[in-house]
Amino acid sequence: MSDIRDRAIQIYDAFTHEHRDRRTLLREMVGLVGSVAAAEVLIAGIAASPAAASITQPDDPALVTRKGPYAIGPGKQLTGYFAAPKDAKHAGVVIVVHENRGLTPHIEDVARRVALAGFQAVAPDFLSDQGGAPADENVARDMIGKADLTAITGEAVATIGAMSAQPGANGKVGIIGFCWGGALVNRVAVASGNALAAGVAYYGPAPDPAEAGAVAAPLLLHYAGKDARVAATGVPWVAALKAAGKDVTAYTYDGVDHAFNNDTSAERYNKPAADLAWERTIAFLHQHLDG
Structure with missing residues (x-):
């Protein structure tokens, strides 16, 4: 069963990050487990579940939240989800970057987790220029695949400038991203x-x-031990950063899958690894954004 699960996750990752063809996904899953019904159950366990989106509460009395537009330049706006501790003063700001499904309830939940850790958080919708992230994650992935990454990187850099002047902020801005968002973090750095x-x-x-020589900010990079696709780029990237004398810390979590932090994906979420990575993340952000 472990071999079947691992192969199923590889097939699903190819669907989400390469061919984006659901018919191919279903055909390969049926070949793996023998029937359409079993394949659909397996796919549902690997995919993110909107029903499991909220670990924190959207109306948590310790937080102030809102969703709406914010300016990143003359006549230019993005939509973002904002979360901050009540009466936040002199707090660092953390930009939370979504996966390739756009701004989802799960990412909004992650933004609230960041806020509960003592930061102001904003989760931009980097599909704003295409009308915003749709509810259908397959449509969102297609939109992400067609997006102009150079333009989005510019929007993220502009968001840094906009957030540094947020009321109650201390002028320091960090960024955290997952999967597609993790790739954007590297681009923004x-x-x-x-x-x-x-x-x-x-x-x-x-x-x-x-x-690597262009990077100025300290970086914390989390990798999944079973994620060969990302490791193929991550290993030389970390080596180049270290060779360039950059402040980089990288952890690989053995035996876990890509997206191990996403607690809405039953088959890929790994609580021990996610908890450890989150503890390291929050400590790192406090180290560089406080004061």
């Missing part, structure tokens, strides 16, 4: 120079190692 105070990437595919 290359593009933002000294504007970024800290970056945390969870299993994010890395840029060309030749770009």
Whole structure:
């Protein structure tokens, strides 16, 4: 069963990150487990479940939350989900970057977790230019695949500038991202120079190692031990950062899958690894964003 599960996750990751063809996904899953019904159950266990989105409460009395537009330049806006401790004063700001499904309830929940740890948080919808993230995650993935990554990187860098001037903020801005969002964290670290105070990437595919010299912010990089696709880019990226004398800490969590932090995916979530990575993440963000 473990071999079947591992192969199923590989097939699903190919669907989400490569071919995006659900007919191919279903055909390969049926070949693995023998029937359409069993394949659908397996797919549902690997995919994120909106019903399991909230670990924190949207109306938590310790927080102030809102969702709406924010300006990143003259005549330019993005939609974002904001969460902050009540009466937050002199707090660092953390940009929370979604996966390739766009801004979902799960990512909003992660933003609240960040806020409960003492930061102001904003989770931008980087599909804002295409009308916003749709409820259908397959449509969202198609939209992400067609998005202009150079333009989105510019929007993220502009968000750093906008958030540094937030009321109650201390001017320091960090960024955390997951999967597609982890890849964007690396891109933003290359593009933002000294504007970024800290970056945390969870299993994010890395840029060309030749770009490591442009990174100024300290980075914390989390990798899944069974995630060969991302490791193929992550290993040379970490090596290049270290060779360039950059402040980088990288952890690989043995025996866990890509997306191990996503507690809405029953088959991939790994609580011990997720808890440890989160503890390290919050300590890292406090180290670089407090004061």
